[in-house]
Amino acid sequence: xxxxxxxxxxxxxxxxAALRADxxxxxLVPTLGALHEGHRALMTHAATVADAVAxxxxxxxxxxxxxxxxxxxxxxxxxxxxxxEQAGVRLLFAPSTQEMYPDGAAAxxxxxxxxxxxxxxxxxPGHFDGVLTVVDKxxxxxxxxxxxxxxxDAQQAFLVRRMVAxxxxxxxxxxxxxxxxxxxxxxxSRNRFLSPADRVVAQALPxxxxxxxxxxxxxxAAALAAAHAVLDAQQGVGLDYLAMxxxxxxxxVDDGYRGPALVLIAAQVGSTRLIDNEVIHLG
Numbered sequence: 258x259x260x261x262x263x264x265x266x267x268x269x270x271x272x273x274a275a276l277r278a279d280x281x282x283x284x285l286v287p288t289l290g291a292l293h294e295g296h297r298a299l300m301t302h303a304a305t306v307a308d309a310v311a312x313x314x315x316x317x318x319x320x321x322x323x324x325x326x327x328x329x330x331x332x333x334x335x336x337x338x339x340x341x342e343q344a345g346v347r348l349l350f351a352p353s354t355q356e357m358y359p360d361g362a363a364a365x366x367x368x369x370x371x372x373x374x375x376x377x378x379x380x381x382p383g384h385f386d387g388v389l390t391v392v393d394k395x396x397x398x399x400x401x402x403x404x405x406x407x408x409x410d411a412q413q414a415f416l417v418r419r420m421v422a423x424x425x426x427x428x429x430x431x432x433x434x435x436x437x438x439x440x441x442x443x444x445x446s447r448n449r450f451l452s453p454a455d456r457v458v459a460q461a462l463p464x465x466x467x468x469x470x471x472x473x474x475x476x477x478a479a480a481l482a483a484a485h486a487v488l489d490a491q492q493g494v495g496l497d498y499l500a501m502x503x504x505x506x507x508x509x510v511d512d513g514y515r516g517p518a519l520v521l522i523a524a525q526v527g528s529t530r531l532i533d534n535e536v537i538h539l540g
Contacts, residue, residue: 260342262349266398269350273311273399276347281308283348284431285401287392290314291331291446292340295436299405300344302433306403311348312341313395318354319362319387331446350399357394366390369416372507376521377412377532380497388413389420396421396428404428409435409443411519411534415507435533437463443533454493455527461491462522465499466535469520473537477501477512480537484520495525504536515540 263269276283284307286299292314303310314337321327334351341349366386369378373385396404404421406414414432421430436444440456441463451459465484472483481501488494503510504519518539523532 258345258347260338260346260349262338262351264351264353265356266352269348269352269398272348276309281347282403283307283309283311283399283401284403284405285395285399286310286312286405287395288312288314289316289330289446290337291333291449292337293444293446295407295409295444297340297344298436299407299433300341300346302431303403303405304345306405306431307401309347310345311350311399311401312346313350313352313399315350315352315357315391315395317357317387317391319358319366319390320384321387322381322383325381326447329450331449348399350395357391363390367393367420369420372412372419373416375412375507376498376500377523380523385413385416389416392417393420393424393426396426401428403431405431405433407435408432409445409533411504411521412507415504435535443531445531447529447531450527450529452527455529458491458493459526459529459531461488461494462524462531462533463535465522466520466533466537469501470535470537473518473539477510477514477518477539480518480520480539484522488522488524493526497523497525497530501537510539 261272263272284303286303316330367389369385378385418430440460442459465487468483468487469480472480500521501510501518521534
C-alpha cells in the first residue's frame, strides 16, 4: 500500500482514523530522520507487533541545547521516504517546527525528574524534558498501540517508559536491541560526521563495553576498570562519562551488586559526540 504523508496534526489524525476504521493496530517509530539500518530494525519490529507502522520525522529543537548540533543535524527527506516505502510503512508524520510549536517553544513541558539530570542529562541540561515533551505530543497526535525505541538511547527509553507509566498513557513501549556496523560501532545518524581516522578511534567504545562484559564476573569495579583501560589506551577519545547502572532504576550500582547491569559510555571523537551501552551480567 502507498505511503501516506501528513505534515499537519489534523491530517495525521485523519490518517490514523482511517487506519483505525480498517481495524488496524498501529505501531509508532519516532525518529529525527536521516534513517539508517538501526531505524529499519525498529520498523521491522514494529511491523511484527502491529498491522500498520507509522513513523514520525521531526528534528525537535526542544531537545537540543544552544551549543549543540541542531542546525548541523543531518536532514535527508527524500532518502528517508525511499527507506519508508521500502519498509512498507503506512504513515509518515513529518511536521514543521511551526506545526508542533505554533506559539514558539512550548511553555508546558514534561520533566523527567532526577534520572533526567544524570549522565546525558547532566551534559545536556533540558535534553530529556524536550524529548519527553515531543514524545508525549506524538503519542497524543498519533495514538499508537505500541511505540518503538532503540536500546542505544537507553536513558531515553527508560524515561519514556516511566513517563508512560506515570501518566497512565494507553501505549506499550517496546525497546529493540542496538544495531551495530561491521566494525562494532553502534549505528547513529551522527556517524556520517566521523572521518576515517575518527572511526578507528570510535571503535574504542564498543571495545570498552566488551572489556567490561569480560570482567563482569569480578564485579563492578573490575568491569569499569577494564573499560577505562581500553578508553585510556586510545588517543582521541574525549570521555564524558563511563558508568554502570541498574536497568530497573537507572541508578549507579556499587561493587556488591549482582545481576544485570547497564554499562553507559559517552565520548567526543573528533567533532562528533557518541553514546553507547551494553547489558552485562555481574556475578
